[in-house]
Amino acid sequence: MTHVPMVKGSGNVFRDLxxxxxxxxxxxxxxxLLQSVQETIRERRLKQTEAAELLGIDQAKVSKLMAGQMAxxxxxxxxxxxxxxxxxxxxxxxxxxxxxxxxxxxxAKLAKAS
Numbered sequence: 001m002t003h004v005p006m007v008k009g010s011g012n013v014f015r016d017l018x019x020x021x022x023x024x025x026x027x028x029x030x031x032x033l034l035q036s037v038q039e040t041i042r043e044r045r046l047k048q049t050e051a052a053e054l055l056g057i058d059q060a061k062v063s064k065l066m067a068g069q070m071a072x073x074x075x076x077x078x079x080x081x082x083x084x085x086x087x088x089x090x091x092x093x094x095x096x097x098x099x100x101x102x103x104x105x106x107x108a109k110l111a112k113a114s
Contacts, residue, residue, distance in 0.1 A: 012025075012028060014027040014028060027070070029075055030070045030073070031070065033081070033082055033089075034065065034068065034070055034078060036082050036085075037065055037081050037082060037085065038066055038068075040085045040086075040087070041066065041085075048062040048066065049062075054084055054085060055081050056084065
C-alpha cells in the first residue's frame with residue numbers, strides 16, 4: 001500500500017490548486033454564488049426552462065450552471081441570478097483583529113432560510 005503524505009491546505013482550494021491570489025479569490029466567490037443558484041433550483045424543483053425564465057437566460061446556460069461551469073458567468077451576473085431567485089446578497093468588509101502583511105481572507109457563506 002502506498003503511503004501519501006497529507007498536506008494542510010491554505011483554506012482556499014483554488015489557491016491550493018495553483019491559481020494566483022486574484023483568480024482564486026474570484027473563484028471562491030463565484031463558486032459560493034453558483035452553489036446558491038444550484039441549491040435553490042434543486043430545492044424548488046424547477047425545470048431548467050422555468051429557471052431560465054426566472055434568471056433571464058436560455059435553458060442551455062442553466063444547464064451549464066447546473067453542471068458547475070462558471071466560465072462565462074461574471075461575479076456580477078451570478079449575484080444577479082441569486083437575487084432573481086429571491087435571495088439577498090450581502091458583501092461584508094471587516095477589519096482583521098490582528099492585521100498581517102499578507103492579504104486578508106475571502107470567503108463565501110451561504111445562509112439557509114429558516
